[in-house]
Amino acid sequence: MRQREPAVLIDGVWRRAASTLAVDDPATGRPLACIAAGTDADIDQAVTAARRAFREGPWPRMPAFQRAALLHALADAIERRQETFALLESLDAGHAIGSVRKGDLPLGLRSLRDYAGLATKLAGDVTMGAAQPSSMEYFLREPIGVVGIITPWNAPFLMVLQKLAAALAAGCTVVIKPAELAPLSALWIGDLCLEVGLPAGVVNIVTGTGESAGQALADHPDVNLISFTGSTRVGRSIMAAAANSNLKRVVLELGGKSPVVVFADTDLDKAANAIAAEITFKSGQYCAAGSRVFVQRSAYDALLGRIHAAMDRVRIGAGHDPATDMGPMISAAQRSRAVDLIEHSRAEGARVARGGGARTGEGYFFEPTILTDATADMRVSREEIFAPVLTITAFDDDASPHAIAALVNDNRYGLSAKLWSRDLGTVHSLIGLLESGQVIVNGGGSGGATLPFGGTKQSGYGRENGLVGLAHFTEVKAVRLAY
Template sequence: MNIVVTKHGEGQESTALHDELRRALAEVRPAVLIDGNWQAPAAGNSLEVDDPADGSRVATIAAGDEQDIDLAVAAAQRAFQLGPWPRLPASRRAAMLFALADAIEREQAEMALLESMDAGHSLRSIANGDVPLGIRSLRDYAGWATKIAGETPMQPADTTCMDYFLREPIGVAGIITPWNAPFLMVLQKVATALAAGCTVVIKPAELAPLSALRIGQLCLEVGIPAGVVNIVTGTGAVAGQALVDHPDVNVVSFTGSTAVGKRIMAAAAESNLKRVVLELGGKSPVLVFADADLDKAAKAIVGEITFKSGQYCAAGSRVFVQRSVYAALLDRMQAAMDRISIGPGHLATTDMGPMISAAQRMRAQEIIDHSIAAGAVVQRGGHARSGPGYFYEPTLITHATPGMRVSREEIFAPALVVTPFDDAASPHEVAALANDSAYGLSAKIWARDIGTVHCLIRLLQAGQVIVNGGGGEATLPFGGVKQSGFGRENGHVGLSAFTEIKAVRLGY
């Protein structure tokens, strides 16, 4: 297993590096990472990985199954119980996370291009977003590794007893990552688990597994002990299900669809009552008021729905606009979409790449067509782009009713549903529009009136609320309510899912 290209010179064109990387990937032999070794999958099966920009084969990967998951979990359990990992001080775990961050930073040009090729997103969005965020996550959690602590309640001065509780690593963690941000999701979840002292088995999305495999290589290079990080590629139905069902996996962290999240939750209960962290779907509302900066709002709304071709769970996809500025915002959003440059992700000029697969694009088209037949109006786009690859036109939809599929289902495409609300509507009435969804991952507000903003923050049913585009650089807890899942990622809150509490009552 060796996804490595010749060291390239500073300023090498992305197209030249892209071609070199394609050649290297074509020579990769299918393998899984178990107990520090790359080995052929037990059953010898494989899967093809396609470039969503043209549908061509990029690489052949291992299609791991129950046997490979068993071996990987056994290796992770040995590393957790008997290997050097449980005896390492937290400062050494931190040092390894720092070393991994440094290694990825050195290879960031190659890593960004690999991710762009694998998931289809624009090189600019990955180089400026996913890669630095992933590196930051490693360094953030390296800092947290030495700060995991229990508590000791105050005791009477003359007592000979003591009560306290410990936080201990939960054990083997199953990490199941999505195809829309594979690099970032692997790093965020693995960094959290390793900082807490857990070992991991990663099952990356079969549609975009290549960055996970490259991360596995770098884990070995920086000296993370054998068995601490294991990677089994394969389908969700086989390898993913085996990981969720496994009785020696103590926690599963999953990012993906609500339907799959429900199945994971049921399987976790049926197996060993393993803990789950579920970051699931979204149908995030955007509320735009007449006093908002419409130019800034339009640019941000369109930028968010197109930067991963709409395949972003927290993207604002339902836009509710105060009626007096409805037409003005619609015009601005259409103009912003007209300026989007669509093309293969690895090109420096590309703003929006392809969708991940033909099947995903067909699903989005079916939802949009169904709603058009019911009376929705497409103001722009609404169809696939002709030619090779899985490209879809940025789309604006109006006159959609709350019961239509475009209003209720996660389209996961670059499509916005835009609806006016009355100028005299109260914050409670506007919040009711936003909350009319099974999901509750994120919500966005564009308004200058601070009273309106504070009132809506309280009323909106969402795991996060972003006002006027947000600001700062704090790593805040991320996750949803309702059918957007439960549990939180990031920061010390994210660590809690990978630890158990042990209460101690010490007598004398």
């Protein structure tokens, strides 16, 4: 891979930027790198290149097994450099390098390889009925066209690969706008796309701000689909841009305020460790993290003490330090917002049982935090904090499944929910009542990315992963043939 310089990737060529943006190291607050500040003109050139590659190039017409082979080649190229990517992600996004090695890297590689396999499984269908000697009816699945990919800063490597793999498997061409706070892994992925031989114009990358490059991509009339992961506020603006431009499709994976329901019959040690680990994973900057804990009253004190103890064991430091369990938050602005939300709720009567503020010294570190006595109407209970902050609330031991569901569903988000109980009758009665795109019971299964992922309510629109996710990158064409 070449030495990094501020540039955008358009039509198979890195083009030097007219202006630049600084990228900070969140562990120190000091500059880490310099990237291109992409403009409307850059986005337009990238979309034009992607459209030309889609209409005239070999990629959409290439046999699916050949596209699959190039996805496998890209996975192999990344795997050979996985330590470089792990270090880059730990510096750029601040994540603990151990979590990148165990989580983001294998999941990203698995996405490439899973979608390589699914590339040959996309199929239309023939309607059932008696054979007709002079006619036939069937439908095709075709690549949707040019896909705009807008990725977040909390899992930059993983999000680029998950969306890119699906788009390429379907035969689409793409323009990627990575998050300006953590764009570096996307740029290295762009280098490897060229190295393995993806045709010019199939993958284009334009860095820049959301207000400039991101908005231009959402507004562009020659983009067929926007795949976005980020805040609900930005998701709304992308949906509006889609409606006001060319009615482009959207897949939106947005915010979360995920509930965790803990019953007294569960393994409280296992539940507490899992709750603490998830809320400190990526410093709480994880859309599906369980941040609202509801526990049966008879187990409240025992669970609270165990979560305290688990948080005591979390080692905080720079992401590239192998001893670190939790790195910094991404920026001073994100950390300040978390502090403001906590202080607002404290003034309304919530109690800070531990943590609650920024760590002193350089970098954007935040203390693992537990809030009690937070009522449902407080901002800390309703808004996505995106920080290592839990609220813990007791419910009556004899509360009915409907009463528990009403308590946890009282939120505008519906991305993920967690249940902890040994009673499968209780579990199954709640699964059907929870307003959530996913339910994880007793820690879940393998943790792979083959099940559809996405949210209900204001947590998003559409699904990612597997054949369900891949279908979003296709158009259905019905054919009625007479001969």
